[in-house]
Amino acid sequence: MASHRLRLTPSADTAVSDLRGRPAADWSRLEPELKAQGCRAAGYRLLAADGSWSAYCCKHLYGKWRVISTFEPGIVWVIAVAEHDCAELYKRLSHELGIAGVGRGREQKPACCGEAGWPTTGTTRAGRAITSVPHSPLRR
């Protein structure tokens, strides 16, 4: 039984409608999971520009397809669904920093919900704007 409402931004909705093949099949599985489990099904939490938690999570579908989401009480917001071609990024990193070789992807994937549950960055859009992140996600 769904415990969360699912809202897609118009661009995410269009992207989902255009999915074909395995990414579409992955989305078909993910959609009920998001409704039932909320952030527990939403992949890993992204880092913000200052190194603290971002308000967004990332779930991988087949290939390079990514589902970006955020949450309000009882509501799952799917912000974007798109391909993230990070091969070039990792290629550069691999060459220049000697880290994260091509195809290895992002090594650290902290749970979307976080240790204290979702959200750690405010329950609403307004709240997120004024609530400081109480801890660094990189500090464990």
Added chain:
Amino acid sequence: MAATLPKPRQLQRIAALAHLDAEELRIEIENEQATINVASDLPALTLAEFSARLDSLARLTDRLLQTLDVPIGITVEQAAERLDVTTPTVRKWLKEGLLRRVEGRKPIEVDPRSLIELQRVLATVRVSFPARQWSKALSAYLHDRDLQGQAWFVKGRDEFERGEFVER
């Protein structure tokens, strides 16, 4: 296009003004420290008083930054020393966009604000992940920065901020 630099005489005046502002800032901070040191004997600051003092420091800092608003950055060597990395690494990070360069400056100079931003991230990453581990955290940071800078991500986020949605 090359940035127009102040003449040496103008730079001297700018440096003198910046020195003046820095001195004032230091005195303000010393005063605040003295206040904190005797705080146990005084009633606690109200939020409004504390806010007013922070405003005063912010005004001084703004003035200092205005004085120093000349298109001169940090040398690659200075940046490397500050970030505790090698100069080739600084040059690589400039290519990556992790650091910004000051336009029109040769040899290459690093934008001070981008250096401070990166320094903060590196400080966090290094404390949490000693030795080589911190570079993995940096990799995650770079990945997420890249992801969240994608046009499709920004578009979706803007739609979300405007409250536009399709219920499913």
